[in-house]
Amino acid sequence: MLMQFKIHKQASMLMWMLFMLMAPLSIYMLLINKTTLIEWVLFNISTTPIMMTIIIDPVGTLFSSAVLLISANVLQFSTSYMKDDKFIDRFTVLVLLFVLSMNLLIFLPHLMMLLLGWDGLGLVSFILVIYYQNPKSLAAGMITALTNRIGDVMLLLSIAWTLNQGHWNIIHMWETGMFTWQSAAILLAAMTKSAQMPFSSWLPAAMAAPTPVSALVHSSTLVTAGVFLLIRFYPFLSSTTWFNQLLLLIAVSTTTMAGLSAMTECDMKKIIALSTLSQLGMMMAAMGLGMVSLAYFHMITHALFKALLFICAGTLIHSHMHSQDLRWMGNMTTQMPTTTSCFMLANMSLCGAPFMSGFYSKDMIVESSIFYQHNSIMLIIILFTVSLTSFYTMRFSLTTIWGPSNCGPFMHLEESLQLITPMLILSSMSIISGSALIWMMPMNQEPMTMLTSMKIMPMIMVILGLLTAWYMSTQRIKLAPMMMLIPMTHYASCLMWFLVPLSSQFTMKVPMYISHNYLKSLDQSWLETLGGQGMTSSSFMASNSMMKMFNTGPVNFLMMSSILMLMTLTLL
Structure with missing residues (x-):
């Protein structure tokens, strides 16, 4: 009998193989410092082409290498941390989907295609946060999802406002009449994903997820997606006063x-x-x-040592x-x-x-x-x-x-x-990555x-x-x-300057009160009386009272049926 294929045992090896392919490419791109664009037209809307664009540049390839390295170590760590979980394969597939979404966000500079990665990150992170399926994780997941939805809507609005440029490529933006609105929408989208004020409360709440998820999602990938978007858009955005x-x-x-x-x-x-x-x-x-290169440099180094910190914390929590x-x-x-x-x-x-x-x-x-x-x-x-x-x-x-x-x-x-292998690999990266990158990165x-x-x-x-x-x-x-x-x-310090009650309980209290009253006054009262349930109960009562009034015989049943049928036909 063939052994059942266990994806959680092979996932880390898969990430290591992808990292081995991506690392030489990123080093080569860093050394030559050139950007390659691959474009092909999917279809045209009148004269506007909808293109699939892939960008291969030093910024994207290096960040992708860091994501793959961290995910390989985190998946290896999760085999020990989540070993008692029945659904570890499902968890591993979700983490792999997350890594795929992050790479889509990195390599697609087209605003419409970028939504694939952007929405993928939001959706998969919500599923991972509610993974333990208890009230606390569900509440955290709802805060995470709803806050990130604000950013998604802003990105959709920026796509609509970019319509008059005839393309959606991040690199080729120019100033138009909707320029200020576009900048504001993209900034808001980045702020929600990177949990900046006043959207900060979802990040500590998302710690309800399993620790391997926190190590990957909430240290190095999901939260830096907003920073990465601003780095990509920076030449266009910085021209706003x-x-x-x-x-x-x-x-x-x-x-x-x-x-x-x-x-x-x-x-x-x-x-x-x-x-x-x-x-x-x-x-x-x-x-x-105005120091974009330094912001990017800090993003890479921070991703490596923060993933290490989470794995060490996960080991302590596990023990x-x-x-x-x-x-x-x-x-x-x-x-x-x-x-x-x-x-x-x-x-x-x-x-x-x-x-x-x-x-x-x-x-x-x-x-x-x-x-x-x-x-x-x-x-x-x-x-x-x-x-x-x-x-x-x-x-x-x-x-x-x-x-x-x-x-x-x-x-x-x-x-x-x-547990030890991922920690040692990431700690060596936490020591050498800074000095290695400062020599290799093309910073002016x-x-x-x-x-x-x-x-x-x-x-x-x-x-x-x-x-x-x-x-x-x-x-x-x-x-x-x-x-x-x-x-x-x-x-104030414990509640993040009261951002937690203001952004969750305060905003949800009035809609909850309205919906509760709506449920009591309509769903559980008038709609029950006037709807199918009320009509059924009233017809039962009418038929029962008629049966009590008359003797129960076959003729009476036929009489009642004919009367009810006539009433129905009259109503119709």
């Missing part, structure tokens, strides 16, 4: 909100999700400051009976040495420790924002958010790695090969002559954040009354 300033304001407010919220969060996955939100804000801020609470963990150093090492490498890269991959991209963004003349308030907030990142990272590490163990005595902590970064104080300012802020977190954790009792003086700040 208000675009850069508005993008910078939104990005800085997002990264500050995410950093402050991560300081008070106790759910491990939500802290990493808020950290992703903070880094997305940093990418958007870089783009708002603690799927509990995500930080306060239940501790003393990982002695029990899980490989996980601890990779976890610290990912955290160092996130903070921007020297010579890690995050350092090359993040430090360069902060240095460039200091060097070029920009709004000083924005610069101060960006530096403040750098210290916030190191603050919540230190708090996270102190609780899980160096703190005392708070879990039960019968926890079985193990590191299997399926001009030399910056800076004072020593300006140069070391990002590192000073990182060290300041680390020391503050260390002090506050060790002197917790002394600082607790200071924190409780303004309780509203604590609630």
Whole structure:
């Protein structure tokens, strides 16, 4: 008897094969720095051709390689994490569909064809978020889907407004009468997908998905789709006068909100999700400051170390009976040495420790924002958010790695090969990818002559954040009354500046109230009386009363049938 084909065992190998094909192509494209367009006409609407366009350029091929590398490791990790799941094959197919949608988004620069990847991402991410099929994941899935629908509608509107150009190719856009509206629609679409303010609440909610989904979807692919769209559209969008300033304001407010919220969060996955939100804000801020190459560079390096961080967190969650609470963990150093090492490498890269991959991209963004003349308030907030990142990272590490163990005595902590291999591969990428890409990427970064104080300012802020977190954790009792003086700040931080109740409960309360009243007054009252159910019950009552009035005999039955038939014919 032939063994049943198990797709979850072969999926990781498939991704590795595709990565081996894509990696040499991306290196070649980076070295020659040329863009190739392949177009063929599907059909014509009067004189407007609807074309299938494929773009092969350094930006797309490198990002696709990163996506394939991360998905290969995540699928290998999921074979251990999801091994008790009956429907692991279905889960694997959904993840593969997600990777396909992401690659469609990368390689199709045609606005109409782009919808295939864009809508595919939204639909598959919704199915993956509700994967556990409980009320919490369904609520999270609905917030995710409805928020992303706003972006989908905006993209459809931009397609309609691009009609007067006679084509939908992203690269060949020019200014028309609807130019401002197009820019606003594309910006809104990118903001919803990348969870910028005020659409931020769906990203931490989407952590209801399984951890492999969070590692792939909510760290490196889905959330960076909005940033990638803006990078593709940037030459067209940046000619709008208000675009850069508005993008910078939104990005800085997002990264500050995410950093402050991560300081008070106790759910491990939500802290990493808020950290992703903070880094997305940093990418958007870089783009708002006109540094597109640096934003793209940070997007690639961030994808690699954030996937590693999620896999390490997933290993800890898996060992603690799927509990995500930080306060239940501790003393990982002695029990899980490989996980601890990779976890610290990912955290160092996130903070921007020297010579890690995050350092090359993040430090360069902060240095460039200091060097070029920009709004000083924005610069101060960006530096403040750098210290916030190191603050919540230190708090996270102190609780899980160096703190005392708070879990039960019968926890079985193990590191299997399926868990260790992806961690080691991604941690090596977290170390070398930054320095490798800075040599290979075709960036026109001009030399910056800076004072020593300006140069070391990002590192000073990182060290300041680390020391503050260390002090506050060790002197917790002394600082607790200071924190409780303004309780509203604590609630605002826990609820992401009240974005969670404002964007979900507040918006759903009135429609829910109206629909509930509609159900009670129409569906369960008047429509039941006047509809089929009411007519049936009234005819039953009439026939029963007539049967009671007369003697039950065959003649009476015939008489009643003929009367009812005559009544029906009269009504008709």
